[in-house]
Amino acid sequence: MFAKSLGLSLMLSELKVMFTRRRTWAMLFAIALIPILLATAVYLSADRLAPGEGPPFLDRVTQNGLFTGFTAMLLAMPLFLPLTISVVAGDTIAGEAGLGTLRYLLIAPVGRARLLVVKYLGTIAFTLAGTFTLMIAGAIIGAIYFPVGPITLLSGDVIQIPEALWRMALVALYTTVSMMGMLALGLFISTLTTIPVGAMTGVLIASGVSQILDNLPQLSWLHEWLFTHYWLDFADILRQPMELSSFGSNLLLQLGYIAFFGALAYGRFTSKDILS
Amino acid sequence: MDSSSNLAIETAGLVKQFGSQRAVAGISLSVPRGSVFGFLGPNGSGKTTTIRMLLGLADVTEGEITLLGNSIPKDLDTALPKVGALVEGPAFYPYMSGRNNLFRMDAADRNSDAKTRASRVDAALDRVGLTNAASKKVHAYSLGMKQRLGLANALLKPRELLVLDEPTNGLDPQGTREVRNLIRSLASEGITIFLSSHLLSEIEQLCTHVAVMSAGSIVAQGSLAELRSHGQSRLIAKVDDVDKSVELLQAQGFAKIKISGDQLTTPADAELDVAGINQLLVKNKIGVSEIRLEHPSLEEYFVDLTGEGFEVVR
Numbered sequence A: 001m002f003a004k005s006l007g008l009s010l011m012l013s014e015l016k017v018m019f020t021r022r023r024t025w026a027m028l029f030a031i032a033l034i035p036i037l038l039a040t041a042v043y044l045s046a047d048r049l050a051p052g053e054g055p056p057f058l059d060r061v062t063q064n065g066l067f068t069g070f071t072a073m074l075l076a077m078p079l080f081l082p083l084t085i086s087v088v089a090g091d092t093i094a095g096e097a098g099l100g101t102l103r104y105l106l107i108a109p110v111g112r113a114r115l116l117v118v119k120y121l122g123t124i125a126f127t128l129a130g131t132f133t134l135m136i137a138g139a140i141i142g143a144i145y146f147p148v149g150p151i152t153l154l155s156g157d158v159i160q161i162p163e164a165l166w167r168m169a170l171v172a173l174y175t176t177v178s179m180m181g182m183l184a185l186g187l188f189i190s191t192l193t194t195i196p197v198g199a200m201t202g203v204l205i206a207s208g209v210s211q212i213l214d215n216l217p218q219l220s221w222l223h224e225w226l227f228t229h230y231w232l233d234f235a236d237i238l239r240q241p242m243e244l245s246s247f248g249s250n251l252l253l254q255l256g257y258i259a260f261f262g263a264l265a266y267g268r269f270t271s272k273d274i275l276s
Numbered sequence B: 001m002d003s004s005s006n007l008a009i010e011t012a013g014l015v016k017q018f019g020s021q022r023a024v025a026g027i028s029l030s031v032p033r034g035s036v037f038g039f040l041g042p043n044g045s046g047k048t049t050t051i052r053m054l055l056g057l058a059d060v061t062e063g064e065i066t067l068l069g070n071s072i073p074k075d076l077d078t079a080l081p082k083v084g085a086l087v088e089g090p091a092f093y094p095y096m097s098g099r100n101n102l103f104r105m106d107a108a109d110r111n112s113d114a115k116t117r118a119s120r121v122d123a124a125l126d127r128v129g130l131t132n133a134a135s136k137k138v139h140a141y142s143l144g145m146k147q148r149l150g151l152a153n154a155l156l157k158p159r160e161l162l163v164l165d166e167p168t169n170g171l172d173p174q175g176t177r178e179v180r181n182l183i184r185s186l187a188s189e190g191i192t193i194f195l196s197s198h199l200l201s202e203i204e205q206l207c208t209h210v211a212v213m214s215a216g217s218i219v220a221q222g223s224l225a226e227l228r229s230h231g232q233s234r235l236i237a238k239v240d241d242v243d244k245s246v247e248l249l250q251a252q253g254f255a256k257i258k259i260s261g262d263q264l265t266t267p268a269d270a271e272l273d274v275a276g277i278n279q280l281l282v283k284n285k286i287g288v289s290e291i292r293l294e295h296p297s298l299e300e301y302f303v304d305l306t307g308e309g310f311e312v313v314r
């Protein structure tokens, strides 16, 4: 049923288009570089780092390589991850329009709503690939440079390596969910233009503005409505027991953004003249 | 059955407004099934805009479209699988091979059968002569190869109608000839072809029917023979005694005789008995070095209809 109505074959084709593109691999490679650079820098200057200095967890990386992924994610969340993701989200419709392939997809006929859904799922797939790439690269490079063993959590509890790996996967999932609102915003902006770079810039600016607003105490009433508000709260996954209340609020918030911008994207795209 | 079922495309009072400009200003097209229909018009006359509306890419400002018996845009999804199209040049993912591009476009069509995809893609590539370049990335294609790939995309499935917007744009003479042959062979299979072009020669060589667009309106429409009959044929004669010839011709009812040197030109009936006129002149001792009936070229008619200037009208 799903295969017929949504078009599994279109979804696969979308992933194929995305992952045959060199740009996609270049961005994943750049994402993988974050933990690699981080671990290398820490490794080369390990003795000069006092506990608590630098970003959270940074001092722990030397004691346990498994922290590399978490620390790298904290560094990547505000700017670098949104940057790569906005490239993909801004490209969804605007990229096809810019190439001119959009008109051929539509007369295939792909169905406009169907195309939107598949494009959106494609950006989620890229985000998953990105967050997992970061965590996996972090685990590998951490294991190369530093000792690896049971992890002492923020709460003081100790978890074993398999449990730690499982929590790394959870961090990747959590951050992916955190990005879903921004992805929906990107999809909408992408229906407004035929220039992918324009859409990408729009998404990036929105994420910057949202993070700035989130840091203004005067606007505290607004904070929990900002799509970036829970971006760094994946640290709660490193507590024992896992603190998942922020995850619930985050999920609801992201779903709200998906509904809102999804509806806008649908309204705009299904009534739009395709003149590119 | 009503007469409209014999039409592959029918529009009534079709209008497309861009801001204050009427890019298409109320056109009524009748494209018979099985015809090769030339959609002729200078740059900016509204050909591509019309095609975008036919295919549901752009909204109709006013008017009605019936495409293969389906009302557009309401029944677009029923009509489109039967239509192959090339709109304003081919467009592909440059970083994918020609074959993979076709796979992508075929997967986009929810009605297409994944099991036959590979064989249909190969058949389409073969049909346009791209088999050898199929695994090359499209960014390495020449313009002509892209144009062919665009045609292959239009041929991924058996179609009832092909809408081709300037299909020979950018092709060398050899490529142009091949594309024309391809169009002829598709037409001979009974596929209706709607071909837009600003090249009269192309339309003359390929089409059975023509509509001439100018600044958003259709200024002439009909079978090629009908349009040809619109212009005025002319009798042209070179004689040694101009004055006497003029007298004789006027006596035969010819008017508006133009004289330049020893040459006479006069509007004449397309079926005129030229040999008879020749005999008449010769009988009157007039030396005739040349006499012929010139039929109006479609080109003159086209220029008459659309204005001669090279400037884009708007």
Ligand SMILES: Nc1ncnc2c1ncn2[C@@H]1O[C@H](COP(=O)(O)OP(=O)(O)OP(=O)(O)O)[C@@H](O)[C@H]1O
Binding pocket: A275, B018, B021, B023, B041, B042, B043, B044, B045, B046, B047, B048, B049, B050, B198, B314
């Ligand atoms: N997106 C648009 N916005 C505003 N005006 C447009 C748009 N697209 C086309 N036009 C105008 O509509 C008119 C018709 O354009 P169209 O592309 O249909 O011409 P055409 O007959 O296909 O020309 P050509 O032979 O150059 O392809 C032109 O005057 C053009 O300026």
Ligand SMILES: [Mg+2]
Binding pocket: B047, B048, B049, B088, B165
């Ligand atoms: Mg055009």
